[in-house]
Amino acid sequence: MAVMGRQSIQFEKAPLIIEAATIVGKKEGEGPFAPLFDRVEEDAFFGKKTWEEAEGEMQRQTAEKVLEKAGLTRMDMRYVFAGDLLEQMTASTFGLMGYEIPLIGIYGACSTMGEGLMLASMITAAGYADYTLAVASSHFAAAEKEFRFPLNYGSQRPLSATWTVTGCGAVIVGAEGMKGGNGKRPSARITGVTTGKVMDFGQKDSMNMGACMAGAACDTIYQNFMDFGRKPEDYDRIITGDLGYVGKTLLLSLLNEKGFDISKQHDDCGILIFDQEKQDTHSGGSGCGCSGAMFAAHILRQVEKGAWKRVLFLPTGALLSKVSFNENRTVPGIAHGVVLEHC
16 A cells, blocks of 8 residues: 555555445435336335334345345455444444444444445455445434434425435455455456545534535545546546535535536536436435445446446535534534546
8 A cells, every 4th residue: 555645545456346235215216326226125114113223224134235246245254344324323233233244333424435435445455354344324214313303393494405315335345356256356446545634614504514515525536636646537537425416516616716627527426316306305315325325336337337447436424413513513524535446
């Protein structure tokens, strides 16, 4: 591994994406990427009694699916990096407990998929694991209950608000030279990462996550360019996690002020996952499951088939809690960059 600039690492032995899987909810299954998800679950409770149990079950099933697709078992996994939006990572703890894989719990709000992939790639590139598992999830009803209002409250949502995705993404990262137990050779690898900083631009509106996270996304993209000596055109796509329509506008403006125009390369998972004209999601989608699902179902597949040779995947997170909100604190943001390349 080589340290690049202030915040980045370039892998000399690039970790491989062995396989990925995703399970989403009914609303996500009505969006434009429905055919690409491994499964669309019609039951929002996933057969359980509470929203929190439902999200844990979704994680369990998604982990099971990715192991099945890769032809590997839980015993092949050295570590699992997992996180969600609930207090003390309830979904990850209870959902993955039965697998008995050494768990490294992580929290980066909606940037958790990026954080998981970053840490999984670091530990495999360093030689401490042949296979690692990265999992991130969110559930609309559980997140509303955690951060906003229970569904039966019937509160109004402003146009700047995003819709928390009910979804989970699970990705197996393997060391150089590894392949799936089914003999399938990986066609995508992680060649570098840029770890984000906590950035606070003074935003306090918890119903406008895009504005809270745009500055952090700008900072990490800019730092990635500086650390690797790259320009926007060096990437086929630069894909943020869940800025939505409001955050996207702010991000492009902030980067323009720094002299970079990424309008031709930029996509946002929160904009992609729902149909803006047919689905009532206001500014788009959000949540750990937003970038997790879009990475597994869409982004990775485009890289695997060579349609995109190099992608900067940049999940974004708004770092608020019930405590910080009730104390009238600001909402800082963070964004982690993962460089994905076609093998």
